[in-house]
Amino acid sequence: MGRWEPDARGRVMQAALELFSERGFEQTTVAEIAGRAGLTERTFFRHFADKREVLFAGTDALRDLLVSTLASAPQAAAPIDAVVAALETATAPLQERRDYARRRQAVIVANAELRERELIKLASWSAALAETLRRRGVREPAASLTAEAGIAVFRIAFGRWVNDAGEPSLPQLIRASLGELRTVTAGDGAPGADRS
């Protein structure tokens, strides 16, 4: 290890997002990110495997938090409610980083490789939630369907949260999206242009 670099990780994340936003993800090199962060490439690679992983820092920790929150939900809770409550709790800290999340999302949407990495992240969360539900006694296919439904709710809520200028918090949008998923899956909405 070299000399002490205060918050090297945070500085890399900030510098990378700035450069990705300004120049595009593909056009940005690790050397440029390290330079803007005032660090060496060697220090960059102590914290991240490559420039892509800078955008997915914390993904595994978030998944672990999701799993532990779901694992400790009251056993009496319906599985979908336990999953959605875990998503609300685990992602609540993102609320403080809305500007970062918005800019990160714009970078991801603009690049096919990053969109794929995001799909893989969500699929890994879904698999982890399904496994946790099975450990709680939920059978298949209910466990997998519940996990997929929870991730669909999160994905739509997250998209609204980063794109809308409105007031609702991410947990509020997750709760609202669950309500909407219930309505659409029930399949008894009004037909024609009136459906919403």
Next chain:
Amino acid sequence: MGRWEPDARGRVMQAALELFSERGFEQTTVAEIAGRAGLTERTFFRHFADKREVLFAGTDALRDLLVSTLASAPQAAAPIDAVVAALETATAPLQERRDYARRRQAVIVANAELRERELIKLASWSAALAETLRRRGVREPAASLTAEAGIAVFRIAFGRWVNDAGEPSLPQLIRASLGELRTVTAGDGAPGADRS
């Protein structure tokens, strides 16, 4: 174009699946696939961009069929019912190719790159279904949630269809999975080990 090769495409698909099953996806070369199919590499590349795409032949055609089937559903149908009916109709021909589908799935599950390609395929179907729903007058977020719910139903049904030795057809399993999704999203199932 070279001389006429009867069903070159089908022969490549069959040869590729045999080799992927025997040796693994990574260990198989295009030259070996062409050789087993009794064709030249040049002919292989007239039909497929690379060995991975052999396993995803027909994916875009299936998505287009999904979209056109959904687009022509009765306007009075609830969106989720129209989506699931389109999935049943468009994927019914797979029933005749269950053995191929099973062996293909085993190859995909064994390889991270192929699992990612499969995720991308399903995400592209979901996006296409959501777009078609919006054209039918379904608003957001209902359109995206309905499409995601439909793809979750298909994914779980397909997994059961390729893994179970049982009798149910793919359309029957899709229908059953929709019923189960309705139950789990309603969230009023019995708690504890009784839930199924």
